[in-house]
Amino acid sequence: MRPFTESSLSFICLDSRPCLLHCLLTAGLAITAATAEAHAESVTLLLQNGDKLTGTLITEDSNETVKVILHPNLGRLEIQVSDLKPTAKRSPWSGSLALGVNGSNSDNDFSAGGTASLATRYKTNNEELSFSAQAQLEISRDNGETTNTTDTNQGDANLRYTRQLNPRLNAYAASVFDYDTLNDVGSNTLTNSVGLGIDVVKTKTTTINLSAGPSLQSIWGGSNCDTSATCGVNLAGGSARASLNWTPNQYFNLLVSNQFNGAYLNGISPSNTFSGTLKIFPNGSKKLFTALTGKTIYNSLTLPKVNNSFSVQVGTQFN
Structure with a gap:
């Protein structure tokens, strides 16, 4: 039997609809992950007691009352906006x-x-x-x-x-x-x-x-x-x-x-x-x-x- 090579595997994937669909889904997920990583917003939140938390802001779960970040050590954190130290707004x-x-x-x-x-x-x-x-x-x-x-x-x-x-x-x-x-x-x-x-x-x-x-x-x-x-x-x-x-x-x-x-x-x-x-x-x-x-x-x-x-x-x- 002729061994599988890269060209023969590509031929099988292109000829097989389930395999082709699997390849497309895998590529789409990879692109989505790369895009999400590229647009990830790193933020530093200052708490009322002076502590600082730095992580990636999860924008889809954050709003005016709560901020959700992904901390590198503590994982997912939900911080109430009322617990944050208000930032001084510069006068216009x-x-x-x-x-x-x-x-x-x-x-x-x-x-x-x-x-x-x-x-x-x-x-x-x-x-x-x-x-x-x-x-x-x-x-x-x-x-x-x-x-x-x-x-x-x-x-x-x-x-x-x-x-x-x-x-x-x-x-x-x-x-x-x-x-x-x-x-x-x-x-x-x-x-x-x-x-x-x-x-x-x-x-x-x-x-x-x-x-x-x-x-x-x-x-x-x-x-x-x-x-x-x-x-x-x-x-x-x-x-x-x-x-x-x-x-x-x-x-x-x-x-x-x-x-x-x-x-x-x-x-x-x-x-x-x-x-x-x-x-x-x-x-x-x-x-x-x-x-x-x-x-x-x-x-x-x-x-x-x-x-x-x-x-x-x-x-x-x-x-």
Whole structure:
């Protein structure tokens, strides 16, 4: 008799329906087991007394009141959710507040100033709403004068809503308001825009986002606003922004943003705002920080066209 070989056994299985069915069932069970093992979720449960249990979560037997796990040594365990230590839920709200003051008095020449900045953010898994505002005021009085002179009175406010479309792509709607009461033309500027953004870099320490979309810009106010063709007119255009949020460790946080807007008025009238903030946390805690903030504005529709500012502040952060 010819001995059985692998080829002859395969022929018998293929020719025999019971054998073929047995082979298919065996293969299906093996695939199912492999799939279940690949999707097994390993969890660590913290009990009220501080003990920890680590095992494989049996999702089909677990619900809101009981968690069922397969422990490597103790086997199947059913733990009541009421016996687990509740995990602290992180608040979706975060923000910061910072203040700075300066002053001098020499030869009866007096000057004083102050800056303030506020930022707040509400963030969930797919949505983020952020608001930030800052103001800067400086006054002076020279020797022999009886009234104070306002040297600086400017600030801005930013409101931005972002919704994640996928892990990288997002849609946004934003409003940016800038003011400088000393401008001859355009003491107030409001830019509204909507569009799409993408996180070109997104890690635990670094986020770089690029966004762009159509915009609508309005300019008003100023001693010579009535004689300017740009004041009181809504100008359509386009807006683009690049932003960096870098936190290399618990002691430093760098925020950099560059906002470009092109309004259409007898051609493209550009404006650009570059700003940066370096926060230093001396003791590694968010309760206290020193902030170095700089900002440069160029707007071809205002007079003057360029505005630079710099401030040093001390503040606190919460989240």
